[in-house]
Amino acid sequence: MSYTPVEQAVAGDRLPSQQFLINRVDLVRYAGASGDFTPIHWSEHAAISAGLPSVVAHGLLTMALACRVVTDWTDDPTSVVNYCVRFSAPLCVPVDKAASLSVEGLIESRIDADHARVRLTVRSEDTEVLTEATAIVRLTRPSWNVPTSLGELGACSNG
Amino acid sequence: MGGGSRPMEQQSTRRLNREYLGRRYLSESEYHVSREAIRKFADAIGDDSPLHRDPSAARAQGLPDVVAPPTFLTVVDCHLDLGPLKDPEFVADPSTAVHGEQRYSHSRPVFAGDAITVVRVVEEISDVGRHEMLRLRDQYRDVENNVVATAYSTIIVRQAETA
Numbered sequence: 001m002s003y004t005p006v007e008q009a010v011a012g013d014r015l016p017s018q019q020f021l022i023n024r025v026d027l028v029r030y031a032g033a034s035g036d037f038t039p040i041h042w043s044e045h046a047a048i049s050a051g052l053p054s055v056v057a058h059g060l061l062t063m064a065l066a067c068r069v070v071t072d073w074t075d076d077p078t079s080v081v082n083y084c085v086r087f088s089a090p091l092c093v094p095v096d097k098a099a100s101l102s103v104e105g106l107i108e109s110r111i112d113a114d115h116a117r118v119r120l121t122v123r124s125e126d127t128e129v130l131t132e133a134t135a136i137v138r139l140t141r142p143s144w145n146v147p148t149s150l151g152e153l154g155a156c157s158n159g
Numbered sequence: 160m161g162g163g164s165r166p167m168e169q170q171s172t173r174r175l176n177r178e179y180l181g182r183r184y185l186s187e188s189e190y191h192v193s194r195e196a197i198r199k200f201a202d203a204i205g206d207d208s209p210l211h212r213d214p215s216a217a218r219a220q221g222l223p224d225v226v227a228p229p230t231f232l233t234v235v236d237c238h239l240d241l242g243p244l245k246d247p248e249f250v251a252d253p254s255t256a257v258h259g260e261q262r263y264s265h266s267r268p269v270f271a272g273d274a275i276t277v278v279r280v281v282e283e284i285s286d287v288g289r290h291e292m293l294r295l296r297d298q299y300r301d302v303e304n305n306v307v308a309t310a311y312s313t314i315i316v317r318q319a320e321t322a
Contacts, residue, residue, distance in 0.1 A: 020205065033196075033203035035237030050254060059258045064204040064230045071229065077210055077268070078222070080229040084262035084311075132260075141221065144267040147303045151214075151223030151272060 006074050006139055009116050015073045015105030020065045021098035022057055022091070030061045044095065056090040062101060062129055066122045069105045070135045081115070082136035089127045099124055114140050172319055173251040175284050175291050182281045184241040189274040189302075190234075197227045197271055200234060214271070227269040232299055232308055241279045241297075250316060259292065259313035266306050274302045282311075291316045 027041050036058055039046030047055045063085050071077045093099045101124050108119040120133035194214065201211035209216040210226050217225045243249040244256055269275070276299070283294040297310040 026203070030203040033199040034234050036233070060230055060233045060261065061204065063261060064228060067229050068204065068206055071206070071208070075208075077206070077208055077226050077228055080265070082262070082264045083229055084260065086260045087258050143221075145305060146223055146267065146270065147273070147301055147305075149272065149302065150270050151218070 006137075009107045009110065009139070011107050011109050013107040015069055015107075015118065017102065017104040018069050018072070020068075020101040020103070022061075022065075022093055022101060023098045024055065024093055024095060027055065027057055027061070027093060030058055034058065034060065036060070052090055052092070054092040054094060056092055057099065059085075059087040062087075062091055062122065063133075065101055066103045066120050066130055066133055067135065069103045069120060070118055070137055073105065074137060074139070076141070078141070079137050079139070080135050081138045083134070085120075085122075085130045085133040087129075088131040089124075089129050091124050091129045101129065108134070111136070114138055172255075175293065175316055176249045177284055179243050179246075179249050179281050180284050182243065184243070184277075184279040186239040186241060186277040188239070189276050190238050192227065192231075192235075192269055192271055192273040192275060194225050194271040196234060197225050197231065200231055201228055204228060204230075222268075222270065224271040227271075229263060229265070229268075231269055232263060232275075232297075232310060235275050235277060235299065236297065236310075239277055241277060243281060244293075244314070255317045255319070256293075257315045257317065259315045260311070261313075262311040263308055264310070265308045267308075269299075269307060273307070275307065276300050287315065289318050291318075 031037050031041055040050050040052060040056055041058050044055055067080060067083055070080055091099055104121045106119050108117045110116050116137050116139060118135045118137055122130035122133055198212050206228055212225060214224050244253050278298045280296045282296045285292050293314045295312045299307045301307050
């Protein structure tokens with residue numbers, strides 16, 4: 001299947017879909033990178049005590065993975081100007097194998113010459129993990145008002 | 160327990176404190192966005208774009224420095240750790256809180272070198288059937304006090320089953 005170039009996108013066009021595999025180590029890595037150490041994302045005991053079947057992925061991780069379908073399509077991480085999701089079901093990650101997340105994107109509408117609305121369908125097996133997942137994508141690059149200090153001094157390395 | 164108190168199994172879980180509606184929280188410090196934090200976050204979400212890692216590639220695309228992925232501002236939230244969900248006067252049991260919805264609206268992308276402050280407002284506290292819903296609005300500003308992005312979070316606080 002060939003996909004429409006971004007600038008020519010019209011309602012009904014499909015983005016290249018992706019499948020993501022998520023292992024427990026990915027949840028550990030995301031916890032470290034985000035600073036979210038909520039125990040249900042790494043402790044079986046905490047997850048079960050909270051009434052979950054198993055350790056679950058951070059909702060924001062599934063949100064970020066789904067968004068990659070959009071930014072991979074535009075090849076531009078600055079293109080997503082608005083993004084919202086509803087967290088409809090937890091994504092359980094078993095201890096010994098990957099959970100799979102499949103994401104499809106559809107151009108719902110062309111808002112104007114510069115913007116399109118993309119609807120994402122985000123599933124793990126037959127369960128919709130995210131619903132009402134919608135991104136507003138800017139198809140052209142504007143100039144932004146950024147502080148004059150950016151890019152001149154070099155970034156601090158506090159990571 | 161003193162005389163006159165109800166047996167434990169008949170006591171209901173305390174509801175969210177509605178006096179917190181409209182309360183504002185200001186971050187006590189700035190979050191300095193580093194190249195390493197952006198790279199580490201991009202690694203964690205599997206995004207291998209050089210625009211998250213290579214300043215010269217970013218500048219070749221007209222960006223001032225490496226750019227953060229669209230949901231990166233969650234890192235700022237976790238580090239600045241604003242209320243009210245850790246306030247025992249607001250919520251009796253924070254472990255009953257579940258993330259319901261999340262929205263990010265960007266005025267511009269976040270870049271390495273940005274120093275971000277956050278103002279959070281408790282916009283809504285309401286009943287959803289037996290449970291409760293909390294909506295927060297976070298406004299992220301840069302060093303020149305311009306708004307970089309606004310986030311809206313909806314959190315569902317569940318009531319336990321009564322005996």
